Amino acid sequence: MKIVERPDYREFESYVIELFKNAGFNIEVSRGTASYDFIMSKDGIRYIVDVKYYRSNSIANSSLRNAAYRMMAFNHAIKEEFIIVVPTSCLVCENSIKVNDKIIYIWTIENLLFFANTYELKSKLAQFTDVSLEQLSPKPPLLSSVSEDYNALGSQEKIANEVESKCDEYIKIFQSGQQKDFTTYEKVCCEALMLLFEDHLCLWGTQKTSNDNLYRFDTVCRIRENITSAFWHFIEEYFNSKYIIFEYKNYSNPITQKEVYTTARYLYSKAFRNVAIIIAVEGNDTENSYKAAKGVLREEGKLIILLSNDDMVKMLKKKKDNEDPSDYLYDKLDNMMIELEK
Incomplete structure (x- = not known):
């Protein structure tokens, strides 16, 4: 699956088109200076669609109204239905806007989630919002003719089966040990x-380099807004860390204190980046690297959690069993804090 590191309007529009094609719509992309992005049709009904991408989790209704008026100004004589698609929750914006005698429907992330009937589509959708999809429920769009042949419950069961299958796939990979490169x-x-x-x-930004090009870390992520996970909430509140660094070590031997101290250099509080997780095939040599991680925590207040392939397998099994894998990280943190020497 393609990882969208810094989502933008074009990528979101491409995703929406992919989503509706998967739902059985025919798509005609607009050309030139049209005030909409594409027309989708199904069962003889045509819908004019304009896609708006906002980074904010809430959208001023005035912004949606301005977009609606602009659509109608250029398409006032068209008889088709009008839809504006936004990556925002229906809880923070209107579901429809009336312009003159025409209703323009607002499709939110809950509506998109309704159509995301595979793990791949749902996972892509998650990359376009800071809100956790686990807090949202799929919602049929207001147009009944669009959703009448969709089974949202069946889609969720299908996704759950796909997640279970993917967990098994990665469990086998991590159990196989060191990779070819x-x-x-x-x-x-x-x-x-x-x-x-x-x-x-x-x-999920990958292959990041420090400004002076001296250090490179493998992945950096941001904690989502209003999460329910106790572990990530603890990390955000008590370690003042909004961003998390992940490092991957495909070594045939356990990592040493050298890797711990190198990773610690990536962490600094002014960037809200005080936490890193290192994943190594054989884990760590407890005598040196684990002591180094505890020393970094004690002296600098930086948290570095050390994981092995076996730890990844255990978390994947929790995910497969519909448990929260971050609880496993919480246990690791608890043990580290309890064992911390003066």
């Missing part, structure tokens, strides 16, 4: 982490 291991780790924590983390 570092790139493969990084890809596997990042995809597995997205599967585990996409409800709690977003952005």
Whole structure:
């Protein structure tokens, strides 16, 4: 699956088109200076669609009204239904806007979630919002003719089966040990982490380099807004960390204190980045690297959690059993804090 590191309007529009094509709509992309993005049709009914991408989780109704008026100003003589699509919850914006005698429908992220009937589509949708999808319920759009042949409950069951299958797939990979190269291991780790924590983390930026090009870290994520996970809430509140660094080590031996101290250099409080997680095939040599991680926590207030392939397997099994895999990280943190020396 393609990871959208910094979502923008074009990527969101492409996703919406992909989503509606999957739902059986025919798509005609607009050309030139049209005031809409595409026309979709199904069963003889045509819908003019304008896609708006906002980074904010709430949209001023005035912004939606301005978009609606602009659509009507250029298309006032058209008889088709009008739809504006936004990656925002229906709880914070209007469901429809009336312009003259025409109703323009607002389709929100709950409506898009209704159409996201595969794990791949749902996972892509999660990349376009800071809100956790686990807090939202799929909602049929207001147009009954669009949703009458859709089974939202069946879609959720299908997604759950796909998640279970993917967990089994990654469990086998991590149980197989060291991968053929570092790139493969990084890809596997990042995809597995997205599967585990996409409800709690977003952005998933990969292969980041420090400003002076001296250090490179594998993945950086941001904690989503209003999450329910106790672990990530604790990290955000008590470690003042909004961003999390992940490092992947495809080593045949356990990592040493060197990797811990190198990772610690990436962390600093002014960037709200005080937490890192290192995943290594064989984990850590408890004698040195684990002591180094505790020393960094005690002396600098930076948290570095050390994981192995076996730890990844255990978290994937929790995910498969519909448990929260972040609870496993919480247990790791508890043990580390309890064992912390003066």
